[in-house]
Amino acid sequence: MAGLRVTHNKSLNEQTNSLSEQRDLSKFDNLPDFNIWTSFKKGEDAAFNYIYKKYFYQLYNYGNQFINDADVIQDLIQDLFIELREKRKNLGDVESIKFYLYKILKRKILHYKKKNVTDLFSDSWMYEKAFDITLSHETNLINTQISKETKEKLSKVMNMLSKRQKEIIIYYFYEGMTYKQIAELMDFSKVEHARVLVSRSIAKLREEIKKYSISLFIICFVGLVKWINS
Numbered sequence: 290m291a292g293l294r295v296t297h298n299k300s301l302n303e304q305t306n307s308l309s310e311q312r313d314l315s316k317f318d319n320l321p322d323f324n325i326w327t328s329f330k331k332g333e334d335a336a337f338n339y340i341y342k343k344y345f346y347q348l349y350n351y352g353n354q355f356i357n358d359a360d361v362i363q364d365l366i367q368d369l370f371i372e373l374r375e376k377r378k379n380l381g382d383v384e385s386i387k388f389y390l391y392k393i394l395k396r397k398i399l400h401y402k403k404k405n406v407t408d409l410f411s412d413s414w415m416y417e418k419a420f421d422i423t424l425s426h427e428t429n430l431i432n433t434q435i436s437k438e439t440k441e442k443l444s445k446v447m448n449m450l451s452k453r454q455k456e457i458i459i460y461y462f463y464e465g466m467t468y469k470q471i472a473e474l475m476d477f478s479k480v481e482h483a484r485v486l487v488s489r490s491i492a493k494l495r496e497e498i499k500k501y502s503i504s505l506f507i508i509c510f511v512g513l514v515k516w517i518n519s
Contacts (some may be wrong), residue, residue, distance in 0.1 A: 315340045315420040329373075337377075340386060347387065348394050354456075355398045365397045388470050395474060429489055446497045454490040461487050 313335040317325050326337035345366060352362040369390065373380070383389045447455060453475070460466045460474065472485040 314342065322386045323382065323384055326380075326386060330377050332377065332378055337370075337374060344369065344387060344390055348390055351391055352394055352398060356401070361401065363376075365394060365401060369393050369397060384413045384434070385466075385470065387464070388466060388474070392474055422483070446494065450490060450493055454493060457483065457486050458490050 294345055310465075317328075317336060317339045327337065329340060344437075348366050348369070349359075349362055352365060353359075356362055373393075403490060447458075450458065457475065460471045461468075466474070468480050468483040468487070471477075471487070472480045475483065477483055477486075
């Protein structure tokens with residue numbers, strides 16, 4: 290999964306193969322998802338490898354929101370890609386590969402938890418530790434130049450939201466998903482339900498931001514900047 294790294298221990302043949310693989314994969318960089326997916330369905334191994342390498346870690350981070358077990362997450366992702374490869378000829382068209390993969394992985398996670406979690410009286414088991422957003426030097430959601438105090442305030446603001454509110458905020462602003470995609474991913478019966486939850490979540494964020502006097506600092510949110518001027 291790591292990027293190209295040629296060392297003295299590699300044979301010339303191995304280095305050449307790595308460079309050749311990189312060239313094969315790079316041709317997909319500027320293609321729309323629809324075209325990449327079409328190539329994959331036609332059996333082009335380079336397209337499959339591109340999808341795997343581009344989305345594996347994103348899927349892992351996403352799955353980690355619901356299952357705090359690295360081995361289980363990786364197994365589910367590996368199963369996902371094995372099934373994709375086996376069924377590629379019968380798959381439909383896809384406009385957003387990431388959304389499609391997220392949807393499959395979440396379905397697998399639900400299936401796994403229903404088999405392995407005994408207390409299913411409510412859906413709280415699914416979100417017990419999900420989407421606990423912490424703004425640190427490592428996160429991509431925040432400009433690392435702002436103060437520690439501001440990051441702590443922003444973390445408090447975000448974690449005043451419910452698990453479902455945080456989930457939908459991440460989908461809508463950070464992942465850039467449409468209301469229709471969100472409705473599918475969160476299993477809403479109507480697209481309007483996604484619109485309502487996004488609206489309520491934004492209202493809750495604005496309410497909490499005022500308490501901490503950080504309205505100007507919220508611009509530092511790379512993924513959430515759109516809603517400031519909405």
